[in-house]
Amino acid sequence: MAVASLAPDAGEVDQLYIETRELRLQGFLFFLISDCVLFSSFIFAYLYMRNSGQGWPPPGVQRLDVAFAAWNSVVLFGSGATMHYALENFKYGHFMRYMWFLLATIVLGVMFLGGQAYEYNHLIFGEHVTWAGSGIFGASFFTLTGMHGFHVFIGVCYLTVLVLQSAAGVYTRGKYFGITAGTLYWHFVDVIWVVLFSIFYLL
C-alpha cells in the first residue's frame, strides 16, 4: 500500500471549508449528545429495574468478574490514548506515526471486542445467563454492553476506513475533519464504557 505523505501546501483552506467544518463539528457534537441520551435511557432503565427488584444480583446470578473486565477496560482506555496521539501526530505532520497509532487503536479496539466476546461466551455457556432468560439482569446487561460493543464495532470500521482514506491521501494538513470526528467518537465510546463499567461491575 503506497502511503502518500502530506503535500507541503496542503495547510491552506478556504473560508467555505472553515465554515463548513464548523457546521459539521457542531452537528457531530449534537449527534453525540443525542446518542448519549440513548445510553442514558437504558442506564435509567437498568437502575430503575435494579432498585425495584429484590436485591442485586438477582437470585441465581453470580456477581460479574471484575478483574477480567478491568483488564479489558484498560485495553479500551489505552486505545483512547493511542487515538489521541494519532490525531496529535497528524496535526503536527508526523504522518507515519499517525498511521501507526491509528493501527494500534484498531488493534486495541478489536482486542476489547474479543474480550467482550470471551465474557459473553463465559456468561452464556458457562453460567447460563442469557439475554431473554435471566430476567432483568440479562436484559439490562446484554442490551447495554451489546449497544456499547456495537458502537465500538462501528468505531473500528470507521477507523479502518480512515486508514484506507489516509493512505490514499484524502486528508491534508488543513482538511482532516474526518479524523477529528473519529477521535471524538472514539473518546465518546470510552466515556460510555467508564459509566457502564462503574454501574455493572463496581456498583
Place this chain on the structure above:
Amino acid sequence: MSVAAVHSGGIADHIHPEPQGFIRRYVFSLDHKIIGIQYLVTGFVFFMLSGLLAETIRTQLLNPNGGFVSPETYNEVYSIHGSAMVWLVVIPLLTGGFGNLVFPVQIGARDVAFPWLNMLSFWIFPVSGLMLFSSFLMGAPTAGWMEYPPVSLQGQAGTSMWAAAIFLVGVSSTMTGLNFLVTILKMRAPGMTFTRMPLFVWGQFATAPLLMIATTALAAALAALFINREFGVPFYDPTKGGSPVMWQHMFWFYSHPAVYIMILPAFGIISEVLPTFARKSIFGYKMIAFSSAAIALLGFMVWAHHMFTSGLAPFLQLPFMILTYIIGVPTGIKIFSWTATLWGGKIHYSTAMLFAIGFVALFTLGGITGIFLAAIPFDLHVHGTYFIVGHIHYVLVGGSMMGIFAGMYYWFPKMSGRLLNETLGKWHFWLFFIGFNGTFIPMHWLGMLGMPREVATYDPQFTFWNRFETFASYLMTFAILIFFVNIIWSIRYGKKAGANPWGARTLEWQVPSPPHYYNFKHVPTVYGLPYDFSQPLPYKGLEEELTDSPPAVAAGAH
C-alpha cells in the same frame, strides 16, 4: 459567523448549481423550501387518513352499544388515530413542514446546515407512515397511542410494527432537530442576533433541542418494547422482573416534551400572524422568545404528572404537581403578550388572523383544563375519562391544528405565488370553529360524570351528548374538506400574490414568491427587529431581490 464580512467567500457567498430535472428538483430535492412542501403534502395526506379514523370513532359512538365496528377494531382505530396524529401529522407539519419552509429564509440563510440530512429526514417520514398504517394488515396495536405494557406486550403482531414505525419517524425527527439547531446557531445573516430573530425562528429554536434529545429517549423505550415483544427480553414484563411503570417513565419523558414540540412552533406561527394583521409591533418580544425557551426546559421536568395514578412514590407527586403549575407561567406570559399585541391594533380579519385569534382562545381553554389536571386530587378523579380527551384535543386541535391552518393561509402565497380563497377560508374557519367546540366541549362534562375513554360502548345516559359530538365532528370534517378544495382550487385559479401580499416585515416576504432556490441574491444585513411597523425595514442589501438581475455570486460546485 453571524457577523461575517460581506463576500468573505464563506457559505453565505456560496450558491449550489441549479438542480436540473424533475427528480432533483421536486422528488429528491435538497432545497429546504421544496422539502418543506413535501412534508406539508405528506403530512396532510396522513391527516386525511387520521381524520377518517377519527370519524370512525365518532360514528361508532353514535349509539351506546356502538355497532359500527367491532370493539377490537375500535381499539385499533383509536390507537392508530392518536399515533398518526401525533407523529405523522402535527410534529412533521410544524417542524419539518413549516420549519423547513420558512425559518432558513427568515434568518437570512441560503439553506439548512445539512441539506442531504434534511432530504434523508424527509424520506424516512413517508416510509414510517406507511409502516404505521400497514400495521392494520397484521393486527394493529390496541392499547392507545401510549401503548402501555403489559397490554402492548400481549397486543397483536402489528404492535411491533407500530414500535418500529415510531422509532423510524423518531430518527427522522432527531435529525431534523439537529439540523435546525445547527442552522440557527451558525447560519444567521450578518446582524441577525438572537434577540432580532423572528419569533417563529424562536419557536423552532426552542423545539429543536427537544426533538434532538427527547426523541432519542423514546427510541430507547420503543427499542426495549420491540425486543421485549420479539425476543422475550423482559424489560416491561412484570412476570419476569421487568416493570410496566418503567415504560411510562421512558415514554412520558419523551411524550411530555413532545407536547411542546407540537405547540412551540405553533406559538411561533401565531406570533408572526398576529402583529402582521394587527399592524402593530408584537408586545413583549423578549418575553415571548424567552418563555419558549423556559417552556422547553421545564418540559423535561414534568413528565410524571401523567402518572399520578400509576403508583408514583408520594414524595415525587408534589414536586411534579408544582413544576406543572410553574409551566403555566411562561405559557400565560405568551397569552397576555398576544392579547396586548391585539389591543389598539388595526386588526384585519383575514382567514389567517381568524385562525390565530381562534388559536389564542381555544389554546387558553385547553391550557386552563391543563391547570386543572395538574392538581393531583382533580387528576385522580378524571384520569382515564373523556375529560382528558377533551383537554388534549383543545391543545392539539384547538392549538396546534389551528396554528397549522393559520400558517397555511399565511404562507401559502409564499410557497405557491397565489393566495388561498378568502371566502372559502372564512367558511372553513367558522364551520371548523363551531364543529370543533361542539365536538370537544361536551367531553369535559362527560368526563367529569365518569365516561371512560378508549371504550367502544358507553352508558346510555350519555347518548345525547355523544350524538351531539358526532354531528359536530361531521361539521368539522366538512370544514376540512372545504380547506382541501380551497388548496386545490387556489393552486390553479387563486389570486396572484406577489412578493408580499400581507405587508409583512420578516425576511421571507422581501424575496419573490416562491423564492429562488438560493433564497437571496445578496445575503442581507439585519439592523433590528422585524416587528416595528412604524419604521422602515431593518434590512440592507435587498434592493435587487425583486428585479431580474442574476445573483451576486456565481453558482459553483461544492
